[in-house]
Amino acid sequence: MGIIMGISSRYKMPVITGILFLLLFTTVAFAQEALKQMRSNVIEKIDGKDYYIHTIKKGQTLYMISKAYGADVNDVIRENPEVKEGITAGQKIKIPVGKSEEPPKKNVKPVLPKQKELVNPLPTPFPEPVPEIVYPCGEDKSAKRDIYNVALMIPFYLNEIDQMNVETPPADPEEAYNSLRFIQFYEGFRIAIDSLQKSGAAINVYVYDVVKDTNATRRLIRNPDMKKMDLIIGLTFHKSFQMLAAFAQKQNIPIVNPISERDQIIAGNPVVFKARPSLRSQVPELAEYLSKSYLNENVIIIRDVQFKNTDETENLRKECAGKSLNVSLVDGYGHAFEVLSKDKENILVVFSDNKVFTLELFTKLNEFRNDYKITIIGMPKWDEMDRLEPEYLVNLKTQMMATSFIDYDEPEVKKFVMQYQDRYKTDPDLLAFQGFDVACYFFTALKKYGKAFIHCITGFRMKSLQTDFQFIQSNGNGFENQHWEIYKFENYKVKRVTVE
Numbered sequence: 110m111g112i113i114m115g116i117s118s119r120y121k122m123p124v125i126t127g128i129l130f131l132l133l134f135t136t137v138a139f140a141q142e143a144l145k146q147m148r149s150n151v152i153e154k155i156d157g158k159d160y161y162i163h164t165i166k167k168g169q170t171l172y173m174i175s176k177a178y179g180a181d182v183n184d185v186i187r188e189n190p191e192v193k194e195g196i197t198a199g200q201k202i203k204i205p206v207g208k209s210e211e212p213p214k215k216n217v218k219p220v221l222p223k224q225k226e227l228v229n230p231l232p233t234p235f236p237e238p239v240p241e242i243v244y245p246c247g248e249d250k251s252a253k254r255d256i257y258n259v260a261l262m263i264p265f266y267l268n269e270i271d272q273m274n275v276e277t278p279p280a281d282p283e284e285a286y287n288s289l290r291f292i293q294f295y296e297g298f299r300i301a302i303d304s305l306q307k308s309g310a311a312i313n314v315y316v317y318d319v320v321k322d323t324n325a326t327r328r329l330i331r332n333p334d335m336k337k338m339d340l341i342i343g344l345t346f347h348k349s350f351q352m353l354a355a356f357a358q359k360q361n362i363p364i365v366n367p368i369s370e371r372d373q374i375i376a377g378n379p380v381v382f383k384a385r386p387s388l389r390s391q392v393p394e395l396a397e398y399l400s401k402s403y404l405n406e407n408v409i410i411i412r413d414v415q416f417k418n419t420d421e422t423e424n425l426r427k428e429c430a431g432k433s434l435n436v437s438l439v440d441g442y443g444h445a446f447e448v449l450s451k452d453k454e455n456i457l458v459v460f461s462d463n464k465v466f467t468l469e470l471f472t473k474l475n476e477f478r479n480d481y482k483i484t485i486i487g488m489p490k491w492d493e494m495d496r497l498e499p500e501y502l503v504n505l506k507t508q509m510m511a512t513s514f515i516d517y518d519e520p521e522v523k524k525f526v527m528q529y530q531d532r533y534k535t536d537p538d539l540l541a542f543q544g545f546d547v548a549c550y551f552f553t554a555l556k557k558y559g560k561a562f563i564h565c566i567t568g569f570r571m572k573s574l575q576t577d578f579q580f581i582q583s584n585g586n587g588f589e590n591q592h593w594e595i596y597k598f599e600n601y602k603v604k605r606v607t608v609e
Contacts, residue, residue, distance in 0.1 A: 147169070147173075147174070147177040148161065148163075148177055148178060149161045149162055149163045149164065149204075152206060153203075155203065158205065159205075159206040160188070160203035160204060160205060160206060161178060161203065161204040161205075161206060162201055162202075162203055163178075163201065163202050163203070163204055164199065164200070164201050165196050165197065165198055165199065165200045165201070165202065166198055167198040169196075170196075171185060171186070171192060171196060174202075174204070175204075178204045178207075179207060180204055180205060180207070184205060185202065185204060188202075188203055188204070188205060189202040189203060246558055246561070246564065246565035246568065254339075254559070255311070256311050256312060256313055257312040257313070257339045257340070257555055258312075258313050258315065258334075258337050258338050258339050258340075259312055259313070259314050259315070259338065259339060259340045259341070259342065259552075260314075260315050260317060260335065260338045260340070260341045260342070261295070261298065261314055261315070261316045261317070261342050261344075262316075262317045262319040262341065262342065262343045262344065262345050262349075262353065263291050263294065263295055263316070263317075263318070263319065263344050263345070264287070264290070264291060264318065264319055264320045264321070264344075264345060264346065265288055265291075265292075265295075265318040265320075266286075266287040266288045266318070266320055267288065267318045269286070269287055269288050270288050272286075273286050273288065291344055291540065293537060293538050293540040293541040293544065294344055294367070294540040294541065294543060294544035295316070295544060296529070296532075296533055296537075296541055296544065297525075297529070297537060297540065297541035297542060297543065297544030297545035297546075297548075298544035298545065298547070298548045299544075300525065300528055300529060300532070300545055301544070301545045301546075301548035301549045301552070302314060302548060302552075304549070305548075305549070305552055305553075312552065312555075315334070315338075317329060319343070319345045319346075319349050319353075320346070320349075321346050321348075321349070323348050323349060323352060326345075326348075326349040326352050326353065327352065330352065330353070330356045335356070335360075336360055338360075338362050339362065339363075339555070339560050340362065340363050340364075340365070340551060340555065340560075341353060341357055341362055341363070341364040341365070342364075342365045342367065342547060342548075342551070343364055343365065343366055344366075344367050344368060347369070347371065347374075350366060350369070350374065351374075354374065354378050354380075354381050355378075357378075357380050357381070358378045358379070358380050358381075361380065362380065363380050363382060363560070363562070363563050364380055364381055364382065365381075365382040365384060365547060365551060366381065366382065366383050366384060367384045367385075367543055367544070367547045368384070368385055368540075368543065369383065369385065370385050370387055370388075370512075372387050372389065372589075374587070375586045375587030375588065375589055376586055376587075377585060377586060378586070378587050379582070379585065379586065379587055380563065380587065381587030381588070382551075382566075382580065382587060382588045382590075383587065383588065383589045383590060384543075384547060384578065384590050385512050385590060386512055386589065386590050386591055386592060386593055387589065388418070388421070388489075390589065390591045390593070391421070391489075391510060391593055392421055392424045392425045392428060393428060393591075394510075394591060394592070394593045395425060395458070395486070395510065395593070396425060396428035396429050396431075396432060396434075397432075398595060398608055399429060399432075399434060399456065399458075400429070400432040400433075400434060401608055402608065403434070403454065403456045403484075404432075404433070404434060405435075405453070406435070406453050406454040406455070406456050407435055407437075407448070407449070407450040407453040407454065407455045407456065408429055408434050408435060408436040408437070408456045408458065409436075409437050409438075409439060409445050409448055409449070409455060409456065409457050409458070410422050410425055410426055410429075410436065410437065410438045410439070410458045410460070411439055411441070411442050411445050411457055411458065411459045411460065411461075411470070412438065412439070412440050412441075412460050412461075413441070413459075413460060413461035413462075413463055413466045414440050414441060415461075415463055415466070416460050416461055416462065416463070418460075421460060422438060422460050423438070425458065426438045435453075442459075442466075442469070442470045442473060442474070445457060446477075449477075449481050449483075450481070451480075451481065453482070454482045454483075454484060455481055455482060455483050455484070456484050456486065457474070457483060457484065457485045457486070458486045459485060459486070459487055459488065460488065461488065462488060462490070464494050464496075467487075467491065467494060467497070468494075468496060468497065471485075471497065471498065471501040471502075471505065472501070474505055475500075475501045475504055475505060478504045478505060483505050483506070484505070484506040484507075484508065485505045485506070485507045485508070486507075486508045486509070486510070486595075487507060487508070487509045487510070488509070488510070489509070489510055489511050489512065490511075491509050492509060492511075499598070499601060502598040503598050503599070503600070503601055506597065506598070506599075507597065507598045508595055508596065508597045508598075508606060509595070509596055509597075510593050510594070510595055511593070511594050511595075511596065512576065512593065512594070513539060513542070513543070513575040513576045513594055514575060514576070514594035514595075514596045514605055515539070515542055515574065515575050516596075516603075516604065516605045518604075519574075519605075521572075521574060522574055525537070525542070525545060525574060529541060539575065542574050542575040543575065545574060546573040546574055546575055546576065546578075549571070549573065550571055550573060550578050553571060554566060554569055557569070566580045566588060567580055567581060567582065567588075575594075576590070576592055576594055577592050577594075578590050578592060579591045579592040595608070
C-alpha cells in the first residue's frame with residue numbers, strides 16, 4: 110500500500126530534474142575557400158625547413174588550423190609541443206610547408222582578356238558542399254555546454270492514477286495498473302541521476318507521459334521545447350517511437366530505445382540507438398566467444414529439426430570454421446554422439462526453443478557426463494523453462510546467452526539494490542537495472558564527448574550492471590548494441606562468464 114500511495118503522489122505534477130554536464134557538440138563546417146583564407150603568408154626557414162608562421166585568432170582550433178594547411182593535427186602538435194596545454198588568441202605556431210606545396214603568392218588582380226557579353230549568361234553553378242569538420246573524440250572543447258536538455262518518455266498513464274485502489278491493492282499492482290507497468294525503469298533512472306548529481310554536473314531532464322495515443326505524441330512533437338533537446342530516451346510503444354524517431358532524425362537529436370528488440374527501428378535512421386541486441390547479432394558474438402575460450406576443443410552445433418531459424422546454425426558453423434575452430438553441425442542430439450571426442454572438451458551449442466527437446470537432451474547427456482567432458486551452451490530464455498533440473502545444469506557445465514544478466518554477488522549490484530530498497534521499499538526488477546544503466550551510460554557519454562558522442566560511441570566502453578553496451582552502426586542505419594551476456598551454472602550458483 111505504501112508503494113502505491115508514494116507513486117500516486119509522486120506523479121501529480123510534472124517532473125523536471127536538474128544535473129550538471131559540460132559538453133555540447135557543435136558541428137563546425139567551413140568551405141574549402143574559407144579554410145584557405147585562414148592560411149598565413151608568412152614563411153620562415155627554421156633549421157633548414159620551411160614553416161608557415163600562423164597567428165591564432167579567436168575561435169580557431171588546432172583541428173581547424175591543420176585542415177586549413179592540409180596538415181595532420183598530430184604533426185602540428187609535434188612541431189608545437191606547447192599547444193598540448195591549450196591555445197590562445199595571438200599565439201604563434203609553426204606549420205610545416207608540404208613538399209609539393211608552392212609558397213603563397215601575393216594577391217595580384219589578374220588581367221583578363223575582354224569577352225563579348227553573352228545574351229543568355231550561364232547560370233551560376235551550385236557551390237561545393239560545405240565539408241563537415243569532425244573533431245577527434247573528446248578534443249572539441251567548443252562542444253562544451255553548461256546544461257544539457259534530455260527528454261525521458263515513458264507511458265505513465267497519469268490520467269488513470271485516480272482509478273488505483275490504494276486501500277486494497279491487488280496482488281500484482283504493476284500488472285493490474287498501467288501507471289505502474291514501467292515505473293521501475295524511471296525509478297532506476299532517477300537513482301542514476303542522483304548518483305551523477307553528486308559528481309557535480311547538471312542536466313535538465315524533462316519527463317513526458319507518452320502512451321498509445323499517437324495524436325498526443327504528435328502534439329508533443331509540436332512542442333517548441335522538443336527542438337531544444339540534446340538527447341531523447343523513449344521507452345514508448347512502437348508507433349509513438351517511430352514518430353519520435355522521425356522527429357529526432359529531422360532535428361538531428363540522438364534518440365535511445367532502451368528495450369525494443371525490433372531491428373527495423375534503426376533502419377534508415379542514423380540517430381537511433383537500440384540498447385537491446387537482436388538475435389541476428391548473437392551468432393558473431395558467440396563465434397567470437399568460442400574462438401577465444403575453446404579454440405582447441407571439439408565444438409558441436411546441435412540443431413533441433415523443429416528450430417525455425419536454420420540460417421543461424423549454418424552461419425555459426427561458417428563463422429567458427431573461419432576462425433579455425435574444430436566444428437561439426439548435426440540435426441538432433443542423437444547424431445551428436447557420433448562426433449563426441451574422448452580426448453577433448455566437447456562444447457555443445459544447442460539451437461532449440463522446444464521444451465520437450467531440451468529436457469530430453471539434458472536427460473540423455475547427463476547419463477554420459479562421466480564418459481565425456483561436456484559443456485552445453487544454450488539459447489536465450491532457456492532459464493524460463495521449468496523442469497530443467499539444477500543438477501543437470503551443473504553436471505553439464507551449462508552456459509547460456511542472454512541480452513542481460515545480473516550477478517547479485519557483484520559489489521556494484523549490491524550497492525544499487527540497497528539504494529533501491531531504501532528509497533522505494535521494494536526489490537528492483539530488470540527494468541530498474543535497465544533504467545539505471547541507460548542513464549549512466551548515455552549521460553557519461555554526453556559528459557565525455559558532448560553531443561558529439563554519436564561519432565564516438567562505437568569506441569566507448571563502460572561497465573554496467575546488467576549488460577555492457579557495445580554499439581555498432583551499419584551504413585545509413587542507426588546504432589545497435591551487439592553485446593550478449595554469457596552466464597554459467599557452477600556449484601549450484603549462477604555466475605557471469607568473463608571473456609578476456
